[in-house]
Amino acid sequence: MKPEFFIPFIVSNSIAVVLLILACWRPIITRWSFVAIFVWAAFVNGITSLAHPEVYRDYAPLALIAIYREFIRGFFWNHVAWFVFPIAVAQLAIAVLLTRNGIWMRLGTFGMCTFLLAIAPLGVGSAFPFSLIAIAAAVVMMRNIERASRPMIQPVDGSPDRPLLDDKDTTRKSGKPGVI
Numbered sequence: 001m002k003p004e005f006f007i008p009f010i011v012s013n014s015i016a017v018v019l020l021i022l023a024c025w026r027p028i029i030t031r032w033s034f035v036a037i038f039v040w041a042a043f044v045n046g047i048t049s050l051a052h053p054e055v056y057r058d059y060a061p062l063a064l065i066a067i068y069r070e071f072i073r074g075f076f077w078n079h080v081a082w083f084v085f086p087i088a089v090a091q092l093a094i095a096v097l098l099t100r101n102g103i104w105m106r107l108g109t110f111g112m113c114t115f116l117l118a119i120a121p122l123g124v125g126s127a128f129p130f131s132l133i134a135i136a137a138a139v140v141m142m143r144n145i146e147r148a149s150r151p152m153i154q155p156v157d158g159s160p161d162r163p164l165l166d167d168k169d170t171t172r173k174s175g176k177p178g179v180i
Helices: 003-025 027-051 053-062 066-073 080-098 103-126 130-149
Strands: none
Touching: 003 027, 003 130, 027 053, 027 080, 027 103, 027 130, 053 066, 053 080, 053 103, 080 103, 103 130
């Protein structure tokens, strides 16, 4: 790994680990962190792809698989903005979808995971394994947000929402005072 990649690599992967931990206990913070990351990425990629497209050519030697290197050195080489600007638009769309609930959040999470999986073969150029850790964080985040948003099941008989006591307490076994 080149020295200039070391600090961004450590920072990126540390952020991914923190997002994974947060996804377990604070999925809403994780969600808004992903929104911020994807808005920032959309802005940076959109501007850079138009103003300095040659920057993206530097990813070719960093790619882990030959097909990525060949693609970057091939058609992509002279048409960077054609590819990267639409990716920036997609990143912004992912960020917007992540702000919504239900199917929209799931669609945003799917788009985010697809994007992160697609950049993983860029190796250190995408701070690999950042994308795999971030995918895990996204899946945990989505499941925890969906779990928290499900309505609690209320007892059919209208009794208060409290657990029934064990067999030793016969005064409240049914959940209603005075009924055994």
